[in-house]
């Protein structure tokens with residue numbers, strides 16, 4: 001008998017507890033939103049914030065990075081703060097060294113960044129800090145530093161050049177309607193190469209018919225839409241869209257789903273067939289790691305790291321060479337001296353004997369770094385070497401694109417493309433990495449730098465020695481698409497001619 005009243009009371013109690021819980025959750029969410037808006041300072045009415053919010057900067061500048069460069073050049077400290085974004089941006093090498101080395105622990109990638117890329121990159125090296133980062137960094141440094149992986153990478157790139165890149169360019173050579181988008185070609189090239197290197201699979205994107213691989217399409221979409229999250233006015237926007245599974249967030253979810261299915265299937269197959277004798281990164285990591293999702297995350301980070309960056313570096317190299325035929329000629333002369341006139345692809349040793357090529361590539365990335373800016377989040381209140389106060393939680397961004405255009409950093413000729421600035425008595429002379437953080441610098445410096453440089457050099461050489469290129473949009477200022485790495489809006493359309501058959505030499 002005693003249990004009856006409590007049975008009657010229970011539904012009311014449940015409803016009451018549920019309503020209370022619901023009200024507390026809603027109040028807490030509204031309070032958090034309010035705090036977030038207060039911190040964002042969405043109403044800031046200073047000139048810079050107004051120009052940002054109304055996009056009026058675009059009347060004067062082609063790209064947001066050009067406007068930031070302009071502001072940084074005017075700033076006495078080479079540092080600016082965009083209040084509405086809570087973002088401190090610096091082009092001051094002392095600050096860069098401080099963030100990336102001296103007080104590295106205070107400037108991790110941070111939670112806001114890992115949330116933006118988390119669905120796509122998971123726990124991969126690009127997206128983690130602390131112990132997980134240290135573990136992957138150690139493992140990846142050992143693998144990428146080994147001689148066997150370097151020769152494996154060299155073999156992949158050489159095969160891709162001989163069997164696909166050169167045949168593709170030859171097939172359009174001399175055709176008046178044979179306009180080829182070099183950016184698209186380089187993206188296909190680097191996707192094939194990095195997939196073979198990381199996964200041991202060949203998507204065949206650079207076959208003559210230029211097929212669309214569903215993996216490449218899903219990968220592109222996931223990178224683009226993840227990067228777009230970072231430029232929404234507030235993270236609330238993409239988070240709500242993700243919750244409701246609508247619009248760009250639905251597309252992102254679908255593409256990540258496809259990537260996961262393909263990656264996991266590949267990992268399962270590899271485990272079944274055996275990985276001990278294979279050379280690719282996945283097989284190497286499988287010896288130490290069992291967790292399939294973790295393996296997937298690690299490899300996807302490598303794909304992101306090594307694909308778009310290399311394609312971007314090559315695209316801008318050909319963009320600047322189109323305006324500097326004398327540099328193309330000097331590269332050809334140097335390579336003729338080292339390789340003779342008829343060899344198709346340079347060897348590893350020959351590449352090391354070409355300082356002018358290295359200088360030209362460094363100079364091109366000084367002006368057009370593949371990663372234009374990179375952000376960290378301050379853990380504690382801090383003061384940068386130039387005196388800028390940094391409140392805890394502030395986003396702090398170093399800006400290699402602006403740094404390449406600062407008189408204070410590179411002198412009055414900073415806008416000129418001059419490979420000679422990297423040479424002393426004909427020998428390549430590297431600069432302070434914090435003045436040139438194109439591969440980042442300090443404790444998290446790019447792990448693929450040497451691989452990337454060799455890859456870009458052999459591709460550029462093979463093409464320059466065999467073909468002439470004529471840009472079909474020579475007077476167009478470069479405009480970039482927002483994304484994780486610099487991509488030209490509209491690509492890089494060129495006419496290609498086998499050398500010796502062209503009426504006049506171009507680049």
Ligand code: HEM
Nearest residue numbers: 137305306309310313370371438439440444446447448452
């Ligand atoms: C021109 C080509 C490249 C450029 C300009 C470049 C630039 C960079 C930059 C700026 C970072 C720091 C990113 C960040 O922490 O937010 C980075 C990190 C990294 N890069 Fe590269 N990269 C290039 C090619 C490659 C290639 C080909 C690979 C691999 C095969 C690679 C592997 C990595 C890895 C694993 C990291 C993460 C390092 C860490 O967090 O400790 N990169 N790279």
